Amino acid sequence: MNIERKPQSNQGVQVISRAAEILRILKLDNSGLSLGQIAERVHLPRSTVQRIVNALLAERLVMASSAEGGLRLGSEIQSLAAAGRINMAELVRPVLTELSKATQETVDLAVFRDDHMVFVDQVIGSHRLRTVSAVGEVFPMTTTANGKAVLALMDDDQLVTVAAPELKAAGEDARPLSAFLKEIEDVRETGIAWDFMEHTDGISAAGFAFSDPMGLIYAVSVPVPSHRFDAMKDKLAELLLQTREEIKRLI
Numbered sequence: 001m002n003i004e005r006k007p008q009s010n011q012g013v014q015v016i017s018r019a020a021e022i023l024r025i026l027k028l029d030n031s032g033l034s035l036g037q038i039a040e041r042v043h044l045p046r047s048t049v050q051r052i053v054n055a056l057l058a059e060r061l062v063m064a065s066s067a068e069g070g071l072r073l074g075s076e077i078q079s080l081a082a083a084g085r086i087n088m089a090e091l092v093r094p095v096l097t098e099l100s101k102a103t104q105e106t107v108d109l110a111v112f113r114d115d116h117m118v119f120v121d122q123v124i125g126s127h128r129l130r131t132v133s134a135v136g137e138v139f140p141m142t143t144t145a146n147g148k149a150v151l152a153l154m155d156d157d158q159l160v161t162v163a164a165p166e167l168k169a170a171g172e173d174a175r176p177l178s179a180f181l182k183e184i185e186d187v188r189e190t191g192i193a194w195d196f197m198e199h200t201d202g203i204s205a206a207g208f209a210f211s212d213p214m215g216l217i218y219a220v221s222v223p224v225p226s227h228r229f230d231a232m233k234d235k236l237a238e239l240l241l242q243t244r245e246e247i248k249r250l251i
Contacts, residue, residue, distance in 0.1 A: 015052065018042065018044060018048070018052055019052050019055070019056060021042050022038055022042055022049065022052055022053065022056065022062075023056070023061065023062075023073065023077070025038055025041050025042055026038070026062065026071065026072055026073050027073060030072060030073070031065070031070070031072070032065030032070030032071055032072045033070060033071055033072075034070060034071070035049055035050055035053065035071070038053070038071065053071060056074070057074075059074075059076060060074045060075055060076035061073070061074050061076050061077055062074045063075065088109070088111070088120070088212055088216070088218055088251075089109055089120050089121035091250055091251070092109065092121075092220075092247050092250065093121060093123070095243055095246050095247055095250070096109060096121070096123045096220065096243075097123050098243075099123075099220075099222070099239060099240075099243045100123040100124075100125055100126075101126075102239055103125070103222060103224075103232070103236060103239060104125050104126045104127050105125040105127065105130065105131075105222050105223070105224050105236075106122060106123065106124050106125040106130050106131050106132060106222070106223055107122070107123045107125075107220065107221075107222050108121075108122050108133065108146065108207075108220070108221045108222070108223065109121040109122070109218060109219075109220055110139065110146045110218065110219050110221065111216055111217070111218050111219075112150045112216070112217040112218070112219075115141065115162050115165070115166070116138050116139065116140060116141060116147075117138070117139040117140070117141065117144065117146050117147050117150065117219065118136065118137070118138055118139075119133055119134065119135050119136060119137045119138075119139070120135060120136075120218075121135060122135060127225075129225055130225070131203055131223040131224065131225065133223075139199070140166055140199065141162055141163060141166055142163050142166045142167055142175075142180060143195065143198040143199040144195050144198070144199045144205065144207075144221070145193045145194055145195040145205040145206050145207035145219075145221045145223075146193070146205075146207045146209070146219035146220075146221040147193075147219070148183065148184065148187055148193035148194070148195070148207075149187060149192075149193035149207045149208050149209035149219045149221070150209045150217050150218075150219050151163055151184055151187075152184050152187035152188045152193065152209065153209050153210075153211065153217055154217075156181075159181070159184065160177070160181075163177070163180060164177055167180060190237075191208055191240075191241055191244065192206055192207070192208055192237045192240055192241065193206065193207050193208065193209075193219075194206055194233075195207075195221075195223075196226075196229075197226055200223075202225060202226050202227075203223050203224070203225060203226060204223070204224055204226045204229040204233075205221050205222060205223040205224065206221065206222055206233065206236050206237060206240060207219050207220055207221030207222065207240065208220055208240050208241070208243075208244045210244060210247055210248065210251070212251055213251065220240070220243060220244075220247070222236060222240065224236075
């Protein structure tokens with residue numbers, strides 16, 4: 001009996017695989033495709049595509065895009081995507097808590113928005129003298145460890161688009177773009193970005209960045225009063241790289 005059921009099982013898996021391929025094709029062309037166009041792109045007979053599409057229409061995973069019969073992704077796809085969206089702050093908080101315990105310092109989580117960083121979570125350190133920022137606070141890109149870490153994940157064109165106006169706004173104190181790009185190359189090589197009292201006098205920081213499955217870019221940073229930063233920066237870099245690997249495994 002197992003031998004008789006196996007082809008049916010394989011056939012079911014094949015149908016799911018073909019349906020997924022059709023959905024991917026529609027994702028790449030949001031203007032809508034005809035049955036013939038879909039069949040051509042997935043290399044399947046039109047009759048096979050018709051049967052699969054009918055099932056997808058019934059489940060609202062596909063919808064008609066025009067009166068002419070074009071097809072596009074349906075409303076249920078958006079619902080599924082929303083349900084699967086990761087609450088990054090909730091997901092990585094245990095890891096950030098461990099990093100804070102290991103360093104006794106405050107650990108921040110920020111996300112890139114438009115042309116700045118926004119703090120979305122924080123684990124406060126145990127030292128009496130410690131750094132604290134408010135969740136929701138906005139920070140610049142070119143003078144912070146989290147901002148530099150995020151810029152290092154961008155391609156050069158996007159990097160310059162975001163960083164150049166901010167550097168220029170610094171006026172006479174502005175760093176040359178070429179020097180800043182050299183620093184970003186170092187961040188790409190080591191995985192760690194630094195802020196040696198650039199953003200706030202008396203506070204230094206180190207951090208790294210990562211992307212989530214939806215394409216959002218986050219950064220984890222550890223701000224430290226500068227009088228104790230030099231003595232711990234090598235160990236801090238090591239702990240940050242370990243934390244980065246733990247987060248990669250989570251997402």
